[in-house]
Amino acid sequence: MxxxxxxxxxxxxxxxSGMLARLLAAEGHRVLAIDADPDANLASALGISEAEFRKITPIAKMKEEAEKRTEASGSGSYFILNPKVDDLPEKYCLEHAGVRLLSMGTVEQGGTGCVCPEHTLVRRLMKHLLIERDDVVIMDMEAGIEHLGRGTAESVDALIIVVEPGRRSVQTAEQIKRLAGDIGIKNTFVVGSKIRDEADGRFITGALQDIELLGLVSLSDVVREADLKGVSPFDIGGDVVDEIRSIKDTLFAKVAGAS
Structure with missing residues (x-):
C-alpha cells in the first residue's frame, strides 16, 4: 500500500500521517514514512526526539552523494538519469517504533525548474519507493503533489487530502484533486480534521461532495499534549487514535474494493 x-x-x-504510520507498524506492517514537506515535522509526529531528528540529512541536500551516484561531471552538465538508489532507505533512514523515516527535502530551484544531480536522485528514489518496494509507504507531502510525476503517480494506491473546516482549506483540496486527476491518481479521498462539532462535520461533507470521505478527526487535546511532550499522539492514546484507526480500516477496505 x-x-x-x-x-x-x-x-x-x-x-x-504520523499516526497512520505508527498504527500500521503496530499491526506488524513494514512501514516507511517519507517526509516530503519542506516544513519537515513528520519526525515529531512519529515520536522521534529533536536530537534524533537532527541526525537526518534530507536526500535533496546530499550534493556530494547525488553527484557521485549520477556520475556528474565537474560542470554538472552531464550525468546519468537512473542512478542506484535501492540502498538509500536503509542507509539514511531513522527507525522508531517500527517505522523507518526518510526525509526527502526540497531541491533549491529557479523559476524554470531544476535538472540537476540532487533533483535526479530525489525523483529516482521516489520512483523506487513507490514502484519497486513492497513496504507500506506513508508520504507526508506539502500542499500539492510536486514530488509525484506521471511515472510514479499511478503507483500511489491512495491520495488523502486533509481538510479543516474553512473555505481556503476546501479550495486547496479542490485544486489538489484536479492535479491528481491530471497525473493519473485514481483513488483520492478526503479526511476532515480539527472537527469541533457536528456543524464542522456537515461543512466538510457538504463542501466536498465530489471527493469520497474516509472519516473525521476531532480537535483533540491529545494532539496538543503530545506536541508539548515531544511524543506521538499514538503513544498517549484516546479517541483520536480510534478515529485514525477507523479511517485506516475504511481506507484499506475501499482500496481493496477498487482493485
Missing part, C-alpha cells in the same frame, strides 16, 4: 497525504498547511496532515 502506497499512501500520499497532502492538504493546506496547518490542517493536521502531518499528525495524521
Amino acid at each position: 502506497k499512501i500520499a497525504v497532502t492538504g493546506k498547511g496547518g490542517v493536521g496532515k502531518t499528525t495524521i
Whole structure:
C-alpha cells in the first residue's frame, strides 16, 4: 500500500500521517514514512526526539552523494538519469517504533525548474519507493503533489487530502484533486480534521461532495499534549487514535474494493 497525504498547511496532515504510520507498524506492517514537506515535522509526529531528528540529512541536500551516484561531471552538465538508489532507505533512514523515516527535502530551484544531480536522485528514489518496494509507504507531502510525476503517480494506491473546516482549506483540496486527476491518481479521498462539532462535520461533507470521505478527526487535546511532550499522539492514546484507526480500516477496505 502506497499512501500520499497532502492538504493546506496547518490542517493536521502531518499528525495524521504520523499516526497512520505508527498504527500500521503496530499491526506488524513494514512501514516507511517519507517526509516530503519542506516544513519537515513528520519526525515529531512519529515520536522521534529533536536530537534524533537532527541526525537526518534530507536526500535533496546530499550534493556530494547525488553527484557521485549520477556520475556528474565537474560542470554538472552531464550525468546519468537512473542512478542506484535501492540502498538509500536503509542507509539514511531513522527507525522508531517500527517505522523507518526518510526525509526527502526540497531541491533549491529557479523559476524554470531544476535538472540537476540532487533533483535526479530525489525523483529516482521516489520512483523506487513507490514502484519497486513492497513496504507500506506513508508520504507526508506539502500542499500539492510536486514530488509525484506521471511515472510514479499511478503507483500511489491512495491520495488523502486533509481538510479543516474553512473555505481556503476546501479550495486547496479542490485544486489538489484536479492535479491528481491530471497525473493519473485514481483513488483520492478526503479526511476532515480539527472537527469541533457536528456543524464542522456537515461543512466538510457538504463542501466536498465530489471527493469520497474516509472519516473525521476531532480537535483533540491529545494532539496538543503530545506536541508539548515531544511524543506521538499514538503513544498517549484516546479517541483520536480510534478515529485514525477507523479511517485506516475504511481506507484499506475501499482500496481493496477498487482493485
